Amino acid sequence: MIERNLKTLLKIIHLANSPSYSGAEFKEMANLISEEFGVENCRIYAMDTNCITLSLKAINDGGYSGEEISRYRIGSWLVGATASKKEIIEIGDISNATIEELALLDEADRYSFFASSPIVDDKTIYGVLYISSERPKSLSDKDKELLYAVSQVIATSLREERFHTEAQKVAREFSILYEISTATMTTIKLDRLLHIILTAVTVGDGLEFNRAILMLVNERSNIIQGMMGVGPDSIEDAWKAWGEFSINRRGLLEIVSAQIKEGKVPSSRLNEIAKTIRLPLDSSCIVARTVREQRSFNVATEDEGQTISRELSEKLGLSTFASVPLMASGKVVGVIIVDNCFNKRPITDEDIRFLTMFANQAGLAIENSLLYSDINEAHLxxxxxxxxLLQSEKLAALGEMAANVAHEIRNPLTSLGGFARRLLKKLEGHTEKRYAEIIVKEVERLEALLTDILVLSRKSAGSFKSHNLNKI
Structure with missing residues (x-):
């Protein structure tokens, strides 16, 4: 018996030390445990990283696999209670079970014997090992030792798988952030940059939210104004977009490059609505609080005390959403609002964490774009x-030249005018008098013209007079 136990344990150790991360080794473990303990049903549950939910990882061949036993919350039913207490719980015969033991069971009509062991390693709970049988059964101390030893071996495998999953997740996040950073460097224009940011938030290879809206803080007007929205307008559009993405599998850079080649930002009804939104910074709305408190909010319809702007609710149909601040140089420059209104996927704390990392990077890109816009405007x-100034200098030079020319013309013109007037007096009674009159008239016209030129070329000193303001 001991030799058989050791062989089973060694087989499980071998499976635990050669993980494929495909789940096949866990199913093989469940088959070995079911055979070793002589039970019809063996399940391995894995704890999530938040230590809230236990999900079915593997079940032995022929074991019961109803939907109702695929997930448990910690503390609930036999599986959840085992994870909470971190100790083996055994019910040898349901017919002799106490009220407290019966309260832990959700399959009392199917089995007679139940036992579960915490999959724990160094005080960290990784899951629960569960066995049950249609026949009453009692575990000896040796059986319990074996069950606990097997659980510890499985814990090492689940721990390695968790590390592997976390490493893959971190690598994927860095890859996404790098791709997003590269994409944002393709432009400095604000509208193009905002669309790249929102595309990264909604695209399948990005953060995978259904819809995203970006709002910027307008400190002059003391408001948060909608700048752009990206996402499908209906569930039909959503399924169409997801289908195209699953076929084409284009990355963010490919999508952005294609849009730049088209030369315009794709329009949508969501985008048009987003541009009309204006929210006061001093309001009690969640979005305004995101700016003032410089923190993220994960809003659900059942959350009391969280005010959703009527404008957001009516225009965009927002109920369950998240808002994350766009930080740059220690202040909030805007807010990203995201939701999953079509596939109804809950927004988790992990989603918020990654979105916050992305928002910090996006905030810096937006600040650089705004600074570029300010510099470009100042340059213009x-x-x-x-x-x-050049035109003024040209006009001043022209005026000075006109004044010099006027002075030069006035001197000979004065002589001409003087002699013409003397000649006019001498020709009194002669027919040639009319010619002298014409000369005098034209000289006077030229003198008036020169006077106007000299007045325009001089700098005005201004003229001040006293007036009654009541009359004005």
């Missing part, structure tokens, strides 16, 4: 001022 103003 400076150029206009420079052009006006």
């Amino acid at each position: 103003e400076l150029k206009e001022t420079h052009d006006r």
Whole structure:
């Protein structure tokens, strides 16, 4: 018997030390345990990283696999209670079970014997090993020792798988952030940058939210204004987009490159609505609080005390969503609002964590774009001022030249006018008098013209007079 136990344990150790992360080794473990303990049913449950839910990892061949036993919360039923207490729980015969023991069972009509052992290693709970049988049974101390030893071996395998999963997750996150960073460097124009950011939030190879809206803080007007929205307008559009993505499997850079090649930002009804949204910064709305408190919010319809703007609720149909601040240089420059209104996938704390990492990077890109826009605007103003200054200098030079020319013309013109007037007096009674009159008239016209030129070329000193303001 001991030799058989050791062989079973060694087989399980071998399976635990050669993980494929496909789940096949856990199913083989369940088959070995079922055979060793002589039970019809053996299940291995894995704890999630938040230590809240236990999910069915593997079940032996022929074991009961109803939907109702696929997931348990810690503390609930026999599996959840075992994880909570971190000790073996055994019910040898249901007919002799106490009220407390019966309260742990959800399959009392199917089995007579139940036992579960915590899959624990170094005080960390990784899951629960569960066995049951249609026949009453009693575990000896040796059986319990074997069950606990097997559980510890499985714990090492689940721990390695968790590390592997976490490593893959971190690598994927860094890969996504790198791709997003590369994509945001393809442009400095604000509208193009905002669309790249929102595409990264919603695309299948990105953060995978259904819809995303970006709002920027307008400190002059003390409001948060909608800038852009990206996402399908209906469930039909959503399924169509997801289907196309699953076929084409294009990355973010490919999608962005294709949009840049088209030369325009794709329009949608969501985008048009998002641009009309204006929220006061001092309001009690969650989005305004995201800016003021510089923190993220995960909003659910059942959460009391969390105010959702009527404008957001009516125009966008937002009920369950998340809002994350866009940080840059220690202040909030905007807010990203995301939801999963079509596939109804809950937004988890992990989603918020990754979105926050992305938002910090996006905030810096937006700040650089806004600074570029300010510099570009200042450059244009400076150029206009420079052009006006050049024009003023040209006009001043032209005025000075006109004044010099006027002075040079006035001197001979004065002589001509003087002699023409003397000649006019001498020709009194002669027919040639009319010619002298024409000369005098034209000289006077030229003198008036020169006077106007000299007035325009001089700098005005201004003229001040006292007036009654009541009359004005």
